[in-house]
Amino acid sequence: MSATKSYRILDERSFINGEYWFGNPNATRYLFSPSAFSLRKGEAYYQNTYLVLNSFSYGITDRFTIGAGFELITTFTGDPVFFVTPKYSFPISDKWNAGAGILYINSTSADDFPGLGIGYGIVTYGNRDNNATLGVGFGAVDGYVSAEPVVNLSGRKRISRKTALVTKNWFVPAGSYYGIYSYGIRFMGEKITVDLAFLNNPEIAQEIAIGVPYVDFVVKFGK
Numbered sequence: 001m002s003a004t005k006s007y008r009i010l011d012e013r014s015f016i017n018g019e020y021w022f023g024n025p026n027a028t029r030y031l032f033s034p035s036a037f038s039l040r041k042g043e044a045y046y047q048n049t050y051l052v053l054n055s056f057s058y059g060i061t062d063r064f065t066i067g068a069g070f071e072l073i074t075t076f077t078g079d080p081v082f083f084v085t086p087k088y089s090f091p092i093s094d095k096w097n098a099g100a101g102i103l104y105i106n107s108t109s110a111d112d113f114p115g116l117g118i119g120y121g122i123v124t125y126g127n128r129d130n131n132a133t134l135g136v137g138f139g140a141v142d143g144y145v146s147a148e149p150v151v152n153l154s155g156r157k158r159i160s161r162k163t164a165l166v167t168k169n170w171f172v173p174a175g176s177y178y179g180i181y182s183y184g185i186r187f188m189g190e191k192i193t194v195d196l197a198f199l200n201n202p203e204i205a206q207e208i209a210i211g212v213p214y215v216d217f218v219v220k221f222g223k
Helices: 072-077 202-207
Strands: 044-049 053-059 064-071 081-084 087-091 096-107 116-126 131-141 150-158 163-174 176-188 192-200 212-221
Touching (some): 064 072, 192 202
Antiparallel strands (some): 044 053, 044 212, 064 087, 081 096, 116 131, 131 150, 150 163, 176 192, 192 212
16 A cells, blocks of 8 residues: 655746755735735735734635735724725736736724725736736725825845745825835745835834845645
């Protein structure tokens, strides 16, 4: 009787200089915001940011991902803030992918927080290890829809079997556009990633030169 319990076929493209590189376990997000890659059907992940922001995502199909989450501190105070994040993605070509989604945030205390929605479109160039993403979104709150979009530009570069560089940059309309940029490193295992990054802009740099620390981790489930 064979002692083999399972096996998998390894693509020769997964070997770099004779070393096996496992697939990127967290290709669908940079820090908090998404790329145009989707979870595959049956895949899921749990993400924790700053130890208080919790989110869960699941691949309904190879193109449609549904996510939801909550903030821990407001949960203990009795007025939990929660959010949902459906996203649909599709390939355009070998190197181009596009997607659209919604981020909706609300609280059980509706009188204090009427809810915030952002509808967005994204396009990603590259593969799951090395890519850049441009996103454009419009916010809506209390029946008002923003006339100017929030723009974000993100990138990721895998530099070794277990590490990648990651950046996420937001440009928010506030009279003129107000920018926040980020830079950091991602540590990867086959089923887990940890991001150590900094959020910065000229105003933040006046107080903290290197920027505000950002920390999250993601655990992947499924395939």
